[in-house]
Amino acid sequence: MANIAQAVRMALHFAEENLGVTDVFGEDVGPPLGGAFTCTQGLKTSWNSPLDERGIIGMAMGIAMAGGKPVAEIQFCDYIYNTIDLLKLAGNTHWSSNGQWNLPMVVMTPVGSGIRGSIYHSHSFDASATHIPGWKIVMPSTPLDTYGLLLAACKETNPVMFLIPKALMRSRGVELIPGEPAEDKALSKMIDAPLGDRSKWAPQWPELSDPMIPIGKAKLVRAGSQLTVVSYGRTLPLCAQAAETLAAEGIDAEVIDLRTLWPYDWDAVKASIEKTGRVLFVNEDTEVTNFGEHLMRRTVEELFFKLLAPPKLLAGKFVPGIGLADPLEAASVPQQHDVEHAMRTLAVVAP
Amino acid sequence: MANIAQAVRMALHFAEENLGVTDVFGEDVGPPLGGAFTCTQGLKTSWNSPLDERGIIGMAMGIAMAGGKPVAEIQFCDYIYNTIDLLKLAGNTHWSSNGQWNLPMVVMTPVGSGIRGSIYHSHSFDASATHIPGWKIVMPSTPLDTYGLLLAACKETNPVMFLIPKALMRSRGVELIPGEPAEDKALSKMIDAPLGDRSKWAPQWPELSDPMIPIGKAKLVRAGSQLTVVSYGRTLPLCAQAAETLAAEGIDAEVIDLRTLWPYDWDAVKASIEKTGRVLFVNEDTEVTNFGEHLMRRTVEELFFKLLAPPKLLAGKFVPGIGLADPLEAASVPQQHDVEHAMRTLAVVAP
Amino acid sequence: MARDAKKLSAPAKSAKAATPAAKPFKALVTHSDALPLEKELLLSMHDTMVKARCLEERLIAMYKTGHGYFWIGGPGEEAFNVPLGLLIKKGQGPAFDFCHFHYRQSATLLAMGEDPVGAIRQMKNSASDPYSGGRNFAGHFSKREWNIAPVSSPIEVQYAMAPGTALVQKRHGGDGVTIVTGGDAGTAEGEFASCLVWSSRKGQELPVLILVTNNRWGISTPFEQVQGVEKISDRGVAFGMKTKTIDGNDPISAYLELKEAFEYVRTERKPYLVEARVSRLYGHSSASGANMNTVEADCIAMFEAKLEKAGLLTKPQAQAIRERYTEQLADLARLAKEEPFPDGSTIWDHVFHGEPGRDPFAG
Amino acid sequence: MARDAKKLSAPAKSAKAATPAAKPFKALVTHSDALPLEKELLLSMHDTMVKARCLEERLIAMYKTGHGYFWIGGPGEEAFNVPLGLLIKKGQGPAFDFCHFHYRQSATLLAMGEDPVGAIRQMKNSASDPYSGGRNFAGHFSKREWNIAPVSSPIEVQYAMAPGTALVQKRHGGDGVTIVTGGDAGTAEGEFASCLVWSSRKGQELPVLILVTNNRWGISTPFEQVQGVEKISDRGVAFGMKTKTIDGNDPISAYLELKEAFEYVRTERKPYLVEARVSRLYGHSSASGANMNTVEADCIAMFEAKLEKAGLLTKPQAQAIRERYTEQLADLARLAKEEPFPDGSTIWDHVFHGEPGRDPFAG
Numbered sequence A, B: 001m002a003n004i005a006q007a008v009r010m011a012l013h014f015a016e017e018n019l020g021v022t023d024v025f026g027e028d029v030g031p032p033l034g035g036a037f038t039c040t041q042g043l044k045t046s047w048n049s050p051l052d053e054r055g056i057i058g059m060a061m062g063i064a065m066a067g068g069k070p071v072a073e074i075q076f077c078d079y080i081y082n083t084i085d086l087l088k089l090a091g092n093t094h095w096s097s098n099g100q101w102n103l104p105m106v107v108m109t110p111v112g113s114g115i116r117g118s119i120y121h122s123h124s125f126d127a128s129a130t131h132i133p134g135w136k137i138v139m140p141s142t143p144l145d146t147y148g149l150l151l152a153a154c155k156e157t158n159p160v161m162f163l164i165p166k167a168l169m170r171s172r173g174v175e176l177i178p179g180e181p182a183e184d185k186a187l188s189k190m191i192d193a194p195l196g197d198r199s200k201w202a203p204q205w206p207e208l209s210d211p212m213i214p215i216g217k218a219k220l221v222r223a224g225s226q227l228t229v230v231s232y233g234r235t236l237p238l239c240a241q242a243a244e245t246l247a248a249e250g251i252d253a254e255v256i257d258l259r260t261l262w263p264y265d266w267d268a269v270k271a272s273i274e275k276t277g278r279v280l281f282v283n284e285d286t287e288v289t290n291f292g293e294h295l296m297r298r299t300v301e302e303l304f305f306k307l308l309a310p311p312k313l314l315a316g317k318f319v320p321g322i323g324l325a326d327p328l329e330a331a332s333v334p335q336q337h338d339v340e341h342a343m344r345t346l347a348v349v350a351p
Numbered sequence C, D: 001m002a003r004d005a006k007k008l009s010a011p012a013k014s015a016k017a018a019t020p021a022a023k024p025f026k027a028l029v030t031h032s033d034a035l036p037l038e039k040e041l042l043l044s045m046h047d048t049m050v051k052a053r054c055l056e057e058r059l060i061a062m063y064k065t066g067h068g069y070f071w072i073g074g075p076g077e078e079a080f081n082v083p084l085g086l087l088i089k090k091g092q093g094p095a096f097d098f099c100h101f102h103y104r105q106s107a108t109l110l111a112m113g114e115d116p117v118g119a120i121r122q123m124k125n126s127a128s129d130p131y132s133g134g135r136n137f138a139g140h141f142s143k144r145e146w147n148i149a150p151v152s153s154p155i156e157v158q159y160a161m162a163p164g165t166a167l168v169q170k171r172h173g174g175d176g177v178t179i180v181t182g183g184d185a186g187t188a189e190g191e192f193a194s195c196l197v198w199s200s201r202k203g204q205e206l207p208v209l210i211l212v213t214n215n216r217w218g219i220s221t222p223f224e225q226v227q228g229v230e231k232i233s234d235r236g237v238a239f240g241m242k243t244k245t246i247d248g249n250d251p252i253s254a255y256l257e258l259k260e261a262f263e264y265v266r267t268e269r270k271p272y273l274v275e276a277r278v279s280r281l282y283g284h285s286s287a288s289g290a291n292m293n294t295v296e297a298d299c300i301a302m303f304e305a306k307l308e309k310a311g312l313l314t315k316p317q318a319q320a321i322r323e324r325y326t327e328q329l330a331d332l333a334r335l336a337k338e339e340p341f342p343d344g345s346t347i348w349d350h351v352f353h354g355e356p357g358r359d360p361f362a363g
């Protein structure tokens, strides 16, 4: 069963072969390394860029303009913040030219905490990304979703921001990617670059196909009747786990993996809240001007009179960074017990 | 009575003379122009920078580190988006160095629509700014507040983002800045640079003093009992005007000018909502992951059971830009009638 | 609010007057009176230069009479921009040239064969504006059929994108190149350096013609006050690229110099950095008043003197050309003034390619 | 999650092995065997270089035994970094030098007189870490008493700030200068160019010593693959600034070259761009395994050979120095291992200067 890094790699391979992807590039994306997280090992169109994030986004825009199909990587989303003007420009190019130009480009970048990455390898980007019109924004939490949504991103004719939760990079799913061998070791032998000299290595790609996971559809991770939890990325598995724990206590929670942050699946979220009357939004970006607050605003504006309890946001603390030492990281972003606590509290609010 | 541009100028003059401001700089900030909006005419420490926003923010950080007190201008906030990494760095420097370094610096920039500035002279920056920890964020709507809060910003030992609503740049207040002559013309003669050759011109500054307006305090613009409107910047006068209009219809609205967006005056907002049970937040930044959504989240989390109606946000449409033609701008950001409509609608929601 | 009050930076009208006189450039290239180009080309360049000037003057007049909120354009740069347009291989896709322009390029578009009514419609921000549908400022061209990337207001971002189109062109084969233009002040932005870095990687050089029009001003700020480089073109030397600084006020010199640079980039598939010294004849934009600057050299007047001396054009002929274009453009402006603005509901159009426009919160 | 699984980019361990061997630099400066510096200085430089190496090796050992999540540092750059530290005028405020360093500067700090226990504590991310209180990665120094600006992970941002401290120093008078360091790959970022622009404005030049340590790598990417410049120092030429490329593997040459550059910047109050060619002896960071690279030149071994040849140091003496520091640093590491982590509640401290730390939503 593939992990997320392998899922990215297989998706990009499939996209090079079948979806017209012409360039997979960024810092250390090409051989020999194949990406800081191995996501781009063995790809035929991968190459190493200069250390210049603004140049990377500009290059992607140019390639897309000229008819190529780029997948650009920003090594860590912590280093994307000097490109926001260019991201905004990419997002407004179709609109500003009154429909003349469109930019089919994908930007992928690892996000979030969970690997003790300290101040500059722990940032989230979902709040900033969702404030930029003209982009589709995807953030999967399982290898299969990563694979399928990355294919969808490569099929898009609009800019897509693909956020990869780095804490989950090595985690394996329960669902097979269509075509991958079921056995972890077998897949690793086929597509993981070897130690030592890689100059003669070539991956053996499995016969992959497309699971057709559309951008814009949420996933029901667990059905439940008493409260709704909406999350994505690193915190999603924490929510799923918490729902199991609480089920044993008699609290029946529904868990939704948003997967796409824009355009998001409001129908799914709305239907669930209408059913449960209680909703918790969980993410790990800092909590002021946070995308979860948008979801909460919409909930309140549209579903106020159906709510049994005040909707609640659990997100990252509003501090300037995530500190390296364990207690600092744990205090800064939602942990397993924080999610459980928030769910329990919400479940018992008297209407 | 000074307008906002003159208020900025007088504040910076006062701050040069009394608060240790060493550098007022940015693109076209020095002579002869004195700023795209004349905000920096006649100042003794003003100078023209290279056309490089990243350099401007970096320079401000360096000056602040070395014991200077810079006020850096970004000519339009539309051009600040390539510096967000540096703004985040400025905001985390005190924290990352565990309290060793602090950066007493002010960044000021004109924001918002209202002058038919088209796609790149109409941006708002309040959503993005409030998502950056470690900054104080100020956005006045009257000349006196501009003057007083800019002095407060110059007294700060932390980075302060000073957002100036460009639509209000030429608007005059009803309150005098302490020291200014009451007569518009008299002030203009003293401190507005002449047409033609300015090389021999020097301003004649009035004897100014400090009205002591603190960062973090909201202003009650109109007391009312039936609904609360919280706004700032260009939309604030629209709200105040709407409240007058609605008063004639028997709807008694309370209007709060937030003035400081971080740290904001929650006590004032909360007290008002507790009194009225209805709240409308108005700003013109695009509406997804918007600071008004944060305020709404807090309202819901803390005051849910006191609300008589769902709180409401009126903000900019989620489109990639503000188009030049009148109908486009009018359809993109809240106008007078939109505010009135939202207030009326909110007032009649049956609890 | 009065329409006038909404004009961008209206207050700065006063500023223009305060702008110190620009020091004229020293002559960069000594041209004899000999005219090393064919008569037809010379006269057609002159014709287009005049047309472009008349267009800009019409746009300014529209601004001044309230038929547009903001003007920015390229009067004074015609001697450089017209030859540039003539040398571009226009068409769609990587076999043709890609153009990443800034906001002073109207003369280049006219030289490429563009109808001036488009610029007038954009000035008027009418729905008929072919470049942005009334969304963007004057001078913000975009024409996908000719590979003209949308001009955007932020200074210098085009330099970050240019290597991208050039990479696709290099791979595609043929002789299509990428052209990027911008001003002198803008070279202080990091993207200018990015363009140099990304275009010049050894063995992976890209066919980019990197152009800088140096008018010695960034709005009100003189170049010498904020940058220490003598010649902007020298910035390319460390990157091993061909560079030169040329006289952008002489269309003959500009044509020959650009031709040489184009040929190098087309055949060698490597970058070339060209700095052209030009005038700025109506100030920065309407924000600085948009009044004629009589101190800076006027390339059209100089060219006409040369053509007259060579017996190729008489004063009355030149005058007639100017009058004809002035009239034609006035007619077009009258036409455009009657055209409607885009409807407010159209803000939702073209947010996403391939999807109907709609308010996501309309329910 | 096992502690090991949390290590940053643990997967990339495999990558190091795949890194192609670096081509050694051609000698840049030919030094005779003559030692143009006083014996005391030579031996003290050697001593500090060894101390710095032992410190980095200790930090790596801590990483490898689970006493830290991430290592990055400067082993291989001692011959450059130690002379640099010796030449800095340390102290607080604009009369002294300002240092905008990157993450490979431990040897410079030791040469300035810093106690190595600080680096060890930061590696351990204990509350006692004097630079960030357990918040930041190893090698991320900050010491306000000595004008050492906080090292931050984003590449190159320090180059944007350096002109700011230098401006204040120029105004202040005296001979304090600003020093900024960074790597070769990072010069592709726009801020490097910004630093050149802002430091070299005519008549407003700033006293910045702009340093680039060129180890020919950006993580796994060879310099030649991504940049077309032959000598990074050439980037300064267009700006009219003094520039040179020096051998950073020879402490004698580095000392003399840096001394000349420092003197120029201190007295002329103008910028100087110096590129130093250095080795990267333990790969990029712990993300690439942090194993000894035996292909690249080891400046300490070379220096020891020279000192031995000159009769200034015997092998056993050198060995003894190394053993002494190895032991001392092991002791310090043992000490640090027992020190507590910062408490979670301290995340609120130092959000704002002059204000007590608190959760704004705690109610």
Ligand SMILES: Cc1ncc(C[n+]2csc(CCOP(=O)(O)OP(=O)(O)O)c2C)c(N)n1
Binding pocket: B027, B051, B053, B075, B079, C104, C153, C154, C155, C156, C182, C183, C184, C185, C186, C187, C215, C217, C218, C219, C284
């Ligand atoms: C990133 C950015 N910063 C600031 C501005 C505001 N601005 C518009 S034009 C201009 C000056 C440009 O000067 P230059 O690059 O020399 O071009 P010129 O207008 O002289 O042709 C400035 C500062 C902008 N448009 N974009």
Ligand SMILES: Cc1ncc(C[n+]2csc(CCOP(=O)(O)OP(=O)(O)O)c2C)c(N)n1
Binding pocket: A027, A051, A053, A075, A079, D104, D153, D154, D155, D156, D182, D183, D184, D185, D186, D187, D215, D217, D218, D219, D284
């Ligand atoms: C802005 C930014 N982009 C990417 C990174 C990730 N990164 C860390 S070090 C590095 C390579 C730096 O190479 P160089 O500048 O040559 O310095 P060296 O490490 O070789 O001394 C990269 C890409 C970063 N820290 N910051």
Ligand SMILES: [Mg+2]
Binding pocket: C183, C184, C185, C213, C214, C215, C216, C217, C218, C219
């Ligand atoms: Mg210019």
Ligand SMILES: [Mg+2]
Binding pocket: D183, D184, D185, D213, D214, D215, D216, D217, D218, D219
């Ligand atoms: Mg390097």
